[in-house]
């Protein structure tokens with residue numbers, strides 16, 4: 001009875017600790033937090049100055065004594081203290097919001113999706129960070145598994161499911177069957193490299209120095225991985241490399257495609273290699289169900305077509321790919337048996 005009463009007010013959490021975006025789902029409420037994974041900190045004193053959107057706004061504009069950076073660079077925890085601060089910030093934010101009107105509310109259960117490249121020591125550390133931030137219990141699951149659950153793939157069946165999560169810092173490729181990951185590859189090439197490739201191309205071809213925020217916008221607005229009939233254009237501004245003056249250039253989608261081609265090919269090659277490694281008893285399932293695309297990179301125009309052509313497999317993009325991991329983790333808050341099956345760490349206190 002008491003459990004039921006508390007259950008009504010409980011605010012268990014699912015967290016997607018991504019390299020670019022951190023999302024927090026609050027049970028019974030939905031996605032409550034969606035912020036960039038950026039921390040701003042004083043270089044010497046290590047004092048945290050801002051987290052999330054506020055910290056991102058400071059990126060590239062900080063005075064020398066302040067650094068604004070991503071703690072989960074390239075899918076590994078590059079800075080543990082900052083990752084811990086970020087987790088602490090969001091967990092306490094939600095906990096305080098909910099417990100202010102009823103202070104006896106039990107501490108939350110937390111399920112965190114972490115990149116699969118994270119080491120055992122780092123996993124422990126993430127778990128400890130959740131507990132010290134007020135979680136009653138913390139479970140960790142690998143992001144490709146969370147993404148597959150978020151995509152409603154039959155992960156616990158004796159069936160092969162293939163998921164590709166193209167994030168900012170990493171592309172995670174996994175084949176899942178019977179609640180476990182059969183093949184897992186993590187490539188440190190994803191959305192960030194696409195942005196970089198546009199900056200390099202524009203520098204070489206147009207002698208224009210442009211910033212990363214604008215190259216990301218170019219990618220999202222006119223970028224594509226596959227030829228399309230409709231050519232789009234966009235004007236970008238920056239600094240002329242020859243005379244240092246402000247300059248603008250009109251880019252076409254064909255140029256952006258050319259700029260991104262080599263990075264896209266590397267991602268596709270890795271997917272193709274993985275397809276070739278699928279055990280024969282699972283390959284038919286993947287052929288039937290198709291390759292599932294998640295993560296922000298899945299929103300790149302034509303990426304599904306390009307992957308499908310290279311692998312000769314059907315490919316589909318999940319609905320709302322940016323929230324797929326957090327939705328998958330959220331489903332595990334209510335499904336203890338699946339959680340016990342797929343978690344990599346956790347449950348211990």
Ligand code: ADP
Pocket residue numbers: 017018019020021022166167168169170190191192216219220294295296297298299300301321322
């Ligand atoms: P992570 O899980 O690593 O935090 P996300 O899944 O949140 O990453 O995806 C972020 C990446 O998705 C960024 O590189 C961003 O530029 C890219 N992205 C978001 N929307 C689009 C879009 N419409 N087209 C292409 N790329 C996109």
Ligand code: MG
Pocket residue numbers: 016018019143165167295325
């Ligand atoms: Mg992600």
